[in-house]
Amino acid sequence: xxxxNYISVTFPSRSANEAFARTAAACFAAQLDPTxxxxxxxxxxxSEAVTNCIVHAYPDSLGKITLKGRILEGGIVEFVIRDWGRxxxxxxxxxxxxxxxxxxxxxxxxxxxxESFMDKLRVRSSVGKGTTVVMRRRIASRSAGRD
Amino acid sequence: MHVTYTCxxxxxxxxxxxxxxxxxxxxxxxxxxxxxxxxLPRSCTLDLSxxxxxxxxxxxxxxxxxxxxxxxxxxxxxxxxxxxxKRVMQTTGLARxxxxx
Numbered sequence: 416x417x418x419x420n421y422i423s424v425t426f427p428s429r430s431a432n433e434a435f436a437r438t439a440a441a442c443f444a445a446q447l448d449p450t451x452x453x454x455x456x457x458x459x460x461x462s463e464a465v466t467n468c469i470v471h472a473y474p475d476s477l478g479k480i481t482l483k484g485r486i487l488e489g490g491i492v493e494f495v496i497r498d499w500g501r502x503x504x505x506x507x508x509x510x511x512x513x514x515x516x517x518x519x520x521x522x523x524x525x526x527x528x529x530e531s532f533m534d535k536l537r538v539r540s541s542v543g544k545g546t547t548v549v550m551r552r553r554i555a556s557r558s559a560g561r562d
Numbered sequence: 563m564h565v566t567y568t569c570x571x572x573x574x575x576x577x578x579x580x581x582x583x584x585x586x587x588x589x590x591x592x593x594x595x596x597x598x599x600x601x602l603p604r605s606c607t608l609d610l611s612x613x614x615x616x617x618x619x620x621x622x623x624x625x626x627x628x629x630x631x632x633x634x635x636x637x638x639x640x641x642x643x644x645x646x647x648k649r650v651m652q653t654t655g656l657a658r659x660x661x662x663x
Contacts, residue, residue, distance in 0.1 A: 430585035437615075455615075455646035462617040466584045512654075520587065522621035524654040531653045 420446065420486040428473040428480055428498070430466075436482050436496075437462040443484045444492045447554040456532035457492070457552060463525040464496040464548045470521065472500025472546060490554045497547045503540040510538065565593040574603035576627075579612035582620035594627045598634070606631040607663075611642030620647070621656050628660055639663055 422443050426432045440461040441454050449457070461482070468480045483495040503509045510530070515523030530536050533550040540546040563580035576597055582590060598606060608627060610616075624640065631638035641663035643651065651657040 430583075433583045433585050434581060452645060452649075455649065458615060459617050459646065459650060462583055462615075466617065466619065470584060520591075520619075520622050522618045522625070522654065524618040524621055528618055528650065528653055532649075 416487045416491070418485040418487060422482075422484045424482045426480055426482075427477045428469045428500075429477065430469055432480070433462055433465050433469065436465040436480075440482065440484060440494055443486075444552075444554070447486065447490055447492055448557055449554045453552070453554055457494075460529045460532045460550055460552075461494055461496065463528050464494075464550070467525055467548075468496065468498040468500065468546070471516065472498040472502075474501070487551075490556055491551055492554060493549065493551045495547060495549050497545065499545040502542040502544055503538070503546055504542050506538050506540050563590055565590060565597075567597050569597070569601040569603060572604035574598065574601055574606045575609060576606065577609040577612060581615040582613055582623060583615070583617050584619040587619040587623050591623050591626050594623070595630055598627070598630045598636075602634050603631070603636050605637045605639075608638075608640045609642045610640055610644070610647055613642075613644070613647060616647045616650055618650065618654065620650065621654055624651075624656065624660055637661075 424439055437458040441458045444457050478500050481497045485493045487493055508514055510526040512527045513523040515521040533552045535551040537549040563586040565578055567576040628638040639661040
């Protein structure tokens with residue numbers, strides 16, 4: 416699918432960057448003229464993916480995270496969140512609701528939110544090499560009769 | 563993120579201001595816990611009208627606050643949640659566990 420526009424941001428896995436990443440994603444998606452609810456969904460999904468990198472990929476150290484965004488034909492916005500951390504041994508299990516290895520401070524609902532709030536979610540991971548999360552959301556055109 | 567509160571006649575009202583994410587969650591949980599432990603309220607209301615964003619990190623914060631309030635036989639409820647917060651609560655099933663006004 417051809418990209419009409421794109422961004423790429425790299426930042427260390429400091430938790431202060433969670434707000435930066437979701438805000439940057441929302442600003443990028445804003446060019447598709449989304450509703451506030453759609454922007455909220457995008458911010459939440461990106462926040463979950465970046466938090467996963469910080470909590471699970473690099474639990475004891477700082478590592479690199481990239482957030483890439485693309486605007487695709489048909490009013491689709493795509494985000495790719497990638498880390499080079501620990502990786503996930505069993506992605507299917509990790510995507511189950513309530514599953515977490517993060518202790519009582521984590522709810523295990525991050526992937527559930529990403530799946531619910533975006534149209535498509537793909538997770539690729541390799542133990543010791545890192546994880547890539549790809550998410551897409553179509554923003555309905557206002558001229559198509561959306562309120 | 564700021565946490566303010568009032569406590570009168572056993573009713574604690576805790577107001578959160580800002581964004582609830584993993585970065586802020588631990589501090590918020592600690593402050594809510596401290597307020598409940600200090601005042602031992604009969605009822606605890608968490609006012610989220612000043613919260614502009616919450617992700618799944620907030621679920622653990624709300625569940626811990628509810629558990630702490632109920633451990634001392636108090637009631638717990640949430641009010642003032644905006645659309646984004648309500649959507650997170652509904653998607654994750656939290657809305658079935660916590661009373662939302």
